[in-house]
Amino acid sequence: MKAPNGYTSRPSGDxxxxxxxxxxxxxxxxxxxxxxxxxxxxxxxEALRLNQRLWSIFQAALSEPDCPLPKDVRDNVLTLSLMIDRHVMARLGDLDGSKIQPILDINRAIAEGLAGKSVQPAATAGAATAAPVPPKPAAGGAPVMRVSA
Incomplete structure (x- = not known):
């Protein structure tokens, strides 16, 4: 069942x-x-702007002095966020939907890392290299990025 405003069901857990x-x-x-x-x-x-806002939230959270992630993980994810920035700006400039695969690959790799799944190789030739995945926390681990709805 689809939620209002076109959103899929958001996780209900804490x-x-x-x-x-x-x-x-x-x-x-x-x-x-x-x-x-x-x-x-x-x-x-609209979708590119949404993606950019999401990554801006991540950038802000990763830049906080009390971010619980190790510095090397923060630095890696911030580097990926800069790649996202470049790709999003390029796509906003030409609106070529056939060139969004690097954005999708980075989003997928980070999402899989957050979910504790292993990252699969990129599905398309010439796609961006798989992104570094944050380490899986112990049960009940701290949030990687404090994103609030």
Whole structure:
């Protein structure tokens, strides 16, 4: 069943990592759907902006002095966020939905890491290299990025 406003069911648990993984998956789902639409790029523009807002939240959380992640993990995810910035800005410039795969690959890799799944190799030739995955926390682990709805 689809929730209002086109959102898929959001995780109901109190696990912030699940919420973060869901948010990345939802952003990717919207990007993939928007890339196939023939509406002059409006849906793609909206999906790209949503993805950019999500990553901006991650950037802010990772930059906080009390971020619980090890510095090397923070630095790696911040580097990925800069790649996302570049790809999103390029796609906002040309609205070419056929070139969103690097964004989808990074979103997927981070979402899988947050969900504790292993990252599978990229499905398309020439796709971005699999992103480093944050270490899996012990049960009830701390949120990677404090994203609030």
């Amino acid at each position: 696990d912030p990592r699940s919420t973060e993984a869901w948010a990345l998956g939802e952003a990717s789902r919207r990007l993939a759907l928007a890339a196939k639409m023939s509406d002059g790029g409006e849906a793609l523009r």
